[in-house]
Amino acid sequence: MSTTTQADTGPVWDWAAGHGPVTGALSATTGCLAVATTGAAAGMPPGWVLAVGAAGAIGHTVTSIRDRLAARTVGMRAASWLVGAGWTTWAMATGPLSWAALGSLATIGVGMGAAARATLLHEEARELEAIAAAERQVARELSAERRQIAAEWVDRIQRVCGVTVRVLAVEMWPTGTGFTIDAELPPGGITYDRIARESARLSADARLPHGCTATASQGIDQGRVLVDVTTVNVLAAEVTYPSDYGPLSLHSGIPWGLRTNADEIRAYLREQCALVVGPTGSGKTNMVHTILAGFARATDVLTWVIDLNAGSAGLPWVRPALDSSGQTADGMRPGVDWLAASHEEAALMLDAAVRIAKHRKMAYQDLMSKANTDLLPISDRIPQIMIVIDEGAEILASSDRESRKLAEKILEVIRIARAMGIRTVLTALGATGAVLGNLMIRREAKVRVALTGGETEGMDLGKQFPGSRGLRVDQAPYKGAGFMGTPESPAALFKSWRILPNQIRDIVAATSDRHPTLDATSAKAAGPDYARRWDHVRTAWMRDHAAPSATEQDRQQGHTDGLNLSALREERSADPLSEDELARKFREQIDAQFATASEPGHPTREPEQPPAPGLNLSALRNEDNAARQAALALLLAAGPEGTGASAIARALADEHGTTRQTVVGWLKAWTEDGTAVRVGTGTKARYVHRRHAPGASPEE
Template sequence: MSTDTNAASTGPVWDWAAGHGPVTGALSATTGAFALATTATATGMPPTWALAIGTAGAIGHSAAGLRERLAARTLALRAASWLAGAGWTTWAITTGPLTWAALGSLATLGVGIGAATHSSRLHEEAREEEALAVAARQVALELSADRRAIAAEWVDRVQRVCGITLRVLGVEMWPTGTGFTIDAELPPGGTTYDRIAKEAAKLSSDARLPHGCTATAGPGIHQGRVLIDVTNVNVLEQEVFYPSDYSRLSIHTGIPWGLRTNADEIRAFLREQCALVAGPTGSGKTNMVHTILAGFARAEDVLTWVIDLNAGSAGLPWARPAFDAQGRPVDGVRPGIDWLAASHKEAMVMLDALVRVAKRRKVAYQDLMAQANTDLLPISPSIPQIMLVVDEGAEILASTDREIRKLGDRILEVIRIARAMGARTVLTALGATGSVLGNLMIRREAKVRVALTGGEKEGMDLGKQFPGSRGLKPEQAPYKGAGFMGTPESETALFKSWRILPNQIRDIVTATSDRHPTLDGPSAKAAGDAYAQRWNPDRTQWMRDTTATPPTAITPATTGGQPSAGGGLNLSALRDKQAPASGPDEDAVRAFMEQIDKRFGTTDEPGTTRPERPATPGLNLSALQPGDGDARQAALALLLAAGPGGTGASAIARALADEHGTTRQTVVGWLKSWAEEGEAVRIGEGTKTRYVHRRHAPDQG
């Protein structure tokens, strides 16, 4: 209020740096001439001095106008104004400036100068606009020439490689500068775009595109049009870190999972769809899981439940920042995930709770769905979607172990009954094989699919994971974190997953703590105490215990990493070696273990030798041998995931080298042992030798 009053009281503000317009210019010229004439008359100045001054001004302004490249008429007007003003001043000094004739002629001169200046200014503006238009037309002509050249080149290339004559309607250059899109019309006669799509590799080779760049064809605006995306800059080899923008997301607007080759984000829409992420060891699959969890943490209407039977490693970085060393909550920080299961028992508790939640929602929200006139539960921050992320969940579904199969059956039940009620799954797998994709439920519901190849060919059947897509080869994405992604909203194509580091995970957990929703009342009631006490310090003790082995799927009779009082074998290979024997009589325990060794043929401790003995039927506990148990189990999982095609020792050793340091010689020994035990079948001889898991062997159907 005071500012406006002060401005009004001080009057208008003069801009002394501003140039003259037609009116102020003419007024300045006439008043200056009149002042000079009256002063010169009073002082007796010679009249010729005014004429000399005007001539100098005309010459100076003409020179300045030439430097500014003004039009000739503008230069003539400025020179004429100076000379006219100098002539009037000379005449007025001679005859007197205070006569009516002098004043009238001066006013006429001012009006003429103003009118001429206005006309000149309009002419200069039109001239400048025309110059800009000419420059723009020149740029457009140059761009059009480049695009015409691109269009002609690709019309010839498609004709040569695919035998199809296109009519190019437009060429759009990508703003990122990494490629372009050709919009073309297909020839008449029923030609479809997939005739070009299946020759993507040949087109890329013919165009001499760099590695990691492709020429892919997709549907156009109608079935008679085709869009050809051509990437000419390899963005897959670059390590791109997760964006530092942690703004709010929603399950309805999609969750970003990475970048296309044109540097555009690709989003997964998971309100009604499940997802499958396949990738061998070393392909960047674990990092992709963290990227997925980061997107869910940013969403205001998503709660994430994680199952990872490998010591909970996928979810630990997202849970630990919210608790102190004693397991108590840290003020102002909530876990980035809502529940973490690292054991078979906890996973079953979680899945049972999720099934109860889905069934309860079907009844509790009937009125809400009727009001919204929909058969899908309206997901919002008050009724959040539950995203179940299961690391290596596809292997759980394909497992032959009875206890693991129970987990798999419960996961399939969630997939089957919970779509409308806002519970979907993200499963990961070590490969895209028949055993992983053999389940109809997975193929039907997991419409968002990712294959992180890293250049690995073993176990990556892209044709099965992306049916209908042509020309996909692992060699196109030989970099960690790179592969193919397809969704119902976008065609299957190359993409790059973001790189996310542990310190950024902590930042995301802290930055998004205030937006995590809470489970709605009916769902929380259905989930029961198992959900309410999920972060109880007793149940999360294993997260902070650095001396005891975390709970695993092999020991369903344990809780929180500690032996339960229930029944079942208590095998020393699964306990911390420094833990005391679980009984008062260690001699009796030792005798019992010796009986197990004699009956089931268990392996010796490292550094001990014993005479060879004939193989005996029964349990084979060699997978529990300390030191290589995890690697051996991983190798067996790879053999199972290879499907009927089988695999060899070299491929398994390469897959295990980074994480376990396993050599080919060790894998050869395992394969021979499994073949003798009937766990695997050997096919071929010499360099063509391969092994097939007994589930996929020909005699096993």
């Protein structure tokens, strides 16, 4: 049988709490009564109680003085011990249970409680007064500094801008790198931009260090102005990407760098596209890696990268997760979800993005209706796709046919996919009219970055940040430094983090299990182009440029333990010989070092002796012919679809040890003599046997 205990509704005692005036007095008086009663019954000498009371008074006096309590508090505590000890001694001698003893004890208890309450209030008042005095001292010091700053800048703004302002507040930045002035503009319709356009003159008048500025922005209303003054140059130093690779969210913003006050600046890209401009040497590639790092850390973002310059922007984020066969190593996922390095692969990616956007509009109508929004709710279950296109602005401005096709697809993605969670980050080499002339880019790419690096050519900051005043390239002459503006914060100086290659590898490993997967609805719309993006054939280009092994390097450089043909080359260069003479010397060198086998169909030089073990060149020649014939058979078996050098080399590697370079040579020779036909270009190139080539007759 189980019972249920219900808590009482009365007061609950907190036995861990300290005594207050009431409970302290009650505890003291009941203790005295208990000691007096017990001592009287046991015949205890009353003098002992006086000794204990005196020791308690001395002890509390010492601790109170050490804690710097008021003299009133020290006296009250010592008196409480002595009065309590005196009553206990008297009660033990006369009887503690008489009405006189009990009444006097109650009076003592009330007195103790009242005295404790009074001293407690006095101590609280002393503590508050001490805090207030310290704050007043700090305020006086700060107020003096702020009054000096306010007076100085009122005079400076009047002298430089011809505007008389009234400073309402001066806020010192916690980082110690500057301050902000909140000022009221004079009547007469003067606006903040009257001061903003004189930023350079104000900075010069204030003798600010290079890399420091005085910039004006809108205040709390149109009659107020905020002047941010940077006093410490934070742009010159290289700031490494933070080592905290914790999770991020698209909705809380992705950090891209630091403002001059050392605060992080974040890009909010749920609805906005981004444009990053930077000439060669300005740190644009490093900025791209910083952006990819933020996307890799996000739990609701899938990153697709298009880089037609050999995929260099995305390869560092892919290679740590792929083994030699192109598959993920130990279950690790790449830092980017799709990488395109050719026009063909980029077209597949953009077509898939368009299909996803259109299908999401139909498939998620119920979800958006339930959420009462016209924007697709982005989460780790339905991630946003961020397409980073390195030098994508140049693709939009290019005139060649392939780039024009890609440009049309990029603009279509930007135009139709905002609500469905597909946005782009474009980079460009300069802020020119050709780059910024597209209305779609100017309208959608509201997050803008200009990495100047001191470069003045092709950096029209007024065109990239329309409406912003006082921005000059020479304010940010350092690598990785420039200007950044978002809909949430006006264009101003900032510094991009420096991200190192080992950090990229660490971020790929740390965030591998954090990447979301494309929702099933979107994956179905993306089709096989997306599902097979990591197929061996489509990622072969990522491995073809891998460094050769030590053995291959030795072979390429001629570092072998066998026959040294360099001697013949040197001899030939010193004394040109005829082909017959060269062949004769070649055979003599072989015969001198190896016991060679006879040529097929010819008798040996010494038939009476068994052939000595050594280098058999005819065997190598036969093996080479066998491998060549096997490769030709594979080419014929591939049919109209054809095959490539990598596929043939893998098929022959175990049995013949054939390398890809050898197969490439065979395919080139077969193409020249008409045995094979090359179809496609670049990574899409295939070789088809002439029997299966388009237009070939069945009899061939």
